[in-house]
Amino acid sequence: MPAANARFCPPxxxxxxxAAPAGARKAATxxxxxxxxxxxxxxxxxxxxxxxxxxxxxxxxxTAVQRRLKRMREHGVIRAEVALVSPAAxxxxxxxxxxxxxxxxxxxxLDRFRARMARCRQVTQCYYVTGASDFxxxxxxxxxxxFVDFTREWLTPDENVLAFTTQVVMDRAPAG
Amino acid sequence: MPAANARFCPPxxxxxxxAAPAGARKAATxxxxxxxxxxxxxxxxxxxxxxxxxxxxxxxxxTAVQRRLKRMREHGVIRAEVALVSPAAxxxxxxxxxxxxxxxxxxxxLDRFRARMARCRQVTQCYYVTGASDFxxxxxxxxxxxFVDFTREWLTPDENVLAFTTQVVMDRAPAG
DNA sequence: AGTGAAACTTTGGCACT
DNA sequence: AGTGCCAAAGTTTCACT
Numbered sequence: 001m002p003a004a005n006a007r008f009c010p011p012x013x014x015x016x017x018x019a020a021p022a023g024a025r026k027a028a029t030x031x032x033x034x035x036x037x038x039x040x041x042x043x044x045x046x047x048x049x050x051x052x053x054x055x056x057x058x059x060x061x062x063t064a065v066q067r068r069l070k071r072m073r074e075h076g077v078i079r080a081e082v083a084l085v086s087p088a089a090x091x092x093x094x095x096x097x098x099x100x101x102x103x104x105x106x107x108x109x110l111d112r113f114r115a116r117m118a119r120c121r122q123v124t125q126c127y128y129v130t131g132a133s134d135f136x137x138x139x140x141x142x143x144x145x146x147f148v149d150f151t152r153e154w155l156t157p158d159e160n161v162l163a164f165t166t167q168v169v170m171d172r173a174p175a176g
Numbered sequence: 177m178p179a180a181n182a183r184f185c186p187p188x189x190x191x192x193x194x195a196a197p198a199g200a201r202k203a204a205t206x207x208x209x210x211x212x213x214x215x216x217x218x219x220x221x222x223x224x225x226x227x228x229x230x231x232x233x234x235x236x237x238x239t240a241v242q243r244r245l246k247r248m249r250e251h252g253v254i255r256a257e258v259a260l261v262s263p264a265a266x267x268x269x270x271x272x273x274x275x276x277x278x279x280x281x282x283x284x285x286l287d288r289f290r291a292r293m294a295r296c297r298q299v300t301q302c303y304y305v306t307g308a309s310d311f312x313x314x315x316x317x318x319x320x321x322x323f324v325d326f327t328r329e330w331l332t333p334d335e336n337v338l339a340f341t342t343q344v345v346m347d348r349a350p351a352g
Numbered sequence: 353a354g355t356g357a358a359a360c361t362t363t364g365g366c367a368c369t
Numbered sequence: 370a371g372t373g374c375c376a377a378a379g380t381t382t383c384a385c386t
Binding site: 031032037040043044045046047048072075076077078079080081082083084085086089090095097114117118125126127128129130131132133136165166167168169170171172173 | 207208213216219220221222223224248251252253254255256257258259260261262265266271273290293294301302303304305306307308309312341342343344345346347348349
């Protein structure tokens with residue numbers, strides 16, 4: 001198997017909080033009907049699709065599709081519209097999955113750790129989980145040296161990090 | 177902590193292969209210069225940004241920005257432009273991280289398993305990794321019952337699946 | 353929800369550095 | 370090569386029916 005690793009660059013990673021105005025998001029409960037679902041199914045995969053084409057596919061006029069998209073954006077059903085960038089093109093050839101064990105697991109310690117990871121550009125996803133570890137991180141770096149640097153800067157110095165286990169990604173499926 | 181789980185719906189999950197014409201992708205080596213990087217930095221997070229605004233930010237005309245975006249799309253630097261949908265809005269309230277151990281790990285067995293997972297709608301990411309397990313899956317489902325259904329349909333019946341471990345996601349950070 | 357016109361963004365050609 | 374300017378084509382957005 002070729003040394004092809006990560007295929008997609010991480011989702012956009014909530015850039016500056018300014019991009020997500022605090023009050024702008026609603027509960028996003030089931031205010032999506034069958035039409036909305038079909039629109040999302042298409043639009044989710046390709047935001048360059050014209051409302052015209054979507055409308056034809058789902059049996060609605062272009063304007064109706066636009067209105068629904070706008071409503072779903074405002075209601076937080078659509079959280080963001082982003083570009084998936086090839087990590088390789090940016091020189092990020094290595095993906096690691098890191099399980100982190102914390103020493104203390106109080107609410108404030110969890111929040112502190114999560115906030116730290118959110119500030120870290122290498123961490124593209126951060127899950128707080130039950131089970132074997134407390135957190136699971138998806139880390140995107142240039143190479144293994146950069147990964148070691150990452151651990152020395154963000155994990156090892158953290159007194160609350162008891163231990164961590166690393167799995168290096170050899171290949172990744174887009175998973176449709 | 178509230179039972180808020182996943183915040184974002186999975187990246188688009190390479191829909192139908194038709195969307196990525198086989199011959200259309202190039203090596204995506206370092207044909208990105210400093211301008212391209214700055215454009216991507218902005219555009220990646222928000223594809224609704226007008227080329228005009230990007231151009232102003234990076235010191236280029238709108239046309240130049242458009243041209244560069246087009247080139248990066250053709251060269252596979254930009255793999256896709258997708259919408260991040262709130263999983264909760266779609267009724268997908270539960271995310272699990274599953275480590276899978278395979279019995280046999282030959283190339284053909286790996287490919288078979290990966291292909292299987294790619295066909296499975298619940299699996300939004302699938303990593304082939306070194307270390308404790310062979311694969312790591314990110315699984316998005318309605319609730320825990322649906323997760324059990326998932327394992328009974330996709331993991332347990334697979335003779336090559338030796339064992340799997342599940343971590344339930346309680347919260348997820350966008351991770352900037 | 354659908355139809356129109358206005359505003360916008362993207363795409364093309366052409367001259368320039 | 371790549372960029373900038375300007376006009377055409379397309380798309381989105383806004384009235385109104």
